[in-house]
Amino acid sequence: MPIASRQALLPANLLSLAVSAALLAPAAQAAFVEDSSANLVMTNIYLNRDFREGDGQNKREEWGQGFLLDIQSGYTEGTVGFGLDALGMLGVKLDSGGGRTGTDLLPVQDDGGTPDEFSRLGLTAKVKASATELRYGSHVPELPVVKASDSRLLPQVFEGGLLTSSELAGLTFTGGRLDKVIDRASTNSEDMLLNSKNKRFPGGIAADHLDLAGLDYQFNTNLKGRYFYAELDDIYRQNFFNLLASYPMGGGTLAADLRLMLSDDTGAANAGKVDNRALNGILSYAHSGHKLSLNYQDMSGDTGYAYIDGSDPYLVNFSQINDFANPDEKSWQARYDYNFAALGLPGLSALARYTRGDDATVIGSAKSGGEWERDLELKYVVQSGPAKNLYVRLRNASFHSDFARDADENRVIVGYTLPIW
DSSP: OOHHHHHHHHHHHHHHHHHHHHHTOOGGGHHHHHTOEEEEEEEEEEEEEEEOSSSSOOEEEEEEEEEEEEEEOOOOSSSEEEEEEEEEEEEEEEEOOTTOOOSSSSOOOTTSOOOSEEEEEEEEEEEEETTEEEEEEEEOOEETTEEOOOSSSSOOEEEEEEEEEOOSTTEEEEEEEEEEEEOTTOOOOBOEEBOOGGGSSOTTOEESOEEEEEEEEEEETTEEEEEEEEEETTTEEEEEEEEEEEEEETTEEEEEEEEEEEEEEOTTOTTOOOEEEEEEEEEEEEETTEEEEEEEEEEESSSOOOOBTTSOOOOTTOOSSOOOOSTTOEEEEEEEEEEGGGGTOTTEEEEEEEEEEEEEEOTTSSOEEEEEEEEEEEEEEOOSSTTTTOEEEEEEEEEEESSSOOEEEEEEEEEEEEEOO
């Protein structure tokens, strides 16, 4: 049996054992089963990225199918409840090869090829008392200081422990330690690396763990505040401040999202100096299906923005291809969204955005440069019938830079979530 096939069977067998254990739970633990759920998330992606200049690979083009079985148990009865969640993940190659690898849809092997399939299993034990929950195992976090990327066949998964507590009205505490990561196109649990896009930092700098703590407070229905602290061991530490406001105005909604991330090196400073202040924000207005957003992002300090490799930086101008987070870079974005339900076509939506960055310091020289990206997207979600909630998403991007390779990209994404129970 091929190695890839054996890898696929292993998660299936372990997952079967986990489900069987839940179904055989004593009657006294009925909530463990009765409150459980299972969904099969299916994602089909075709990705084509053409590089328009520079040396090296000139094209990345692959097509794959992802399956994610998400099983979440309830909790055992009592003051302290226990539960177990499982993520069974399988990626299948539909087309690749011929020097077109590297889209992050599929793993790249030592010989430059890609496997026919790859799989992994994530188990998470959980304990809950009152409004406080501790989860240890696999996580797909969406936090300002660590946001797992989920834009490929399988999501990036972090391993470790996270605690959330909402004992006080309006206030949520999040804290924990993450010590390993499994990237989108990988089956291996590895140390977290510092992102080194455009040589902002030395490549291959690994950390033993990430510690984090944060507070979310809902001041009222229109205003929310957030603060998070994170430390990537012996590399960097960050303080994040965030205000989110939303108010009715003129029949529509005016919203603002203001963010400040302060980053510096810590401990042994294995990546050298880290010194960045990322001030960024969004001002938007939505009315009758239309939504116009204006973004601004300012990088100051001696270095670019620091974040974990493979993850999505929590920046307002992070786009389909680029992040606009080089040293000294100032960028702005104009974005327009439209929901065609306003025209009697529910399920259909579109967006167009243009992002421009200037004054970016080019690492290794005394020069500065600019870059821009234009993104277009059309999405349709089936509203009724046997295929209800199936969606088709078309994405197109064009990126041009004075110091990085220009690229054009197209993605076709078809997804569906099947509720099992």
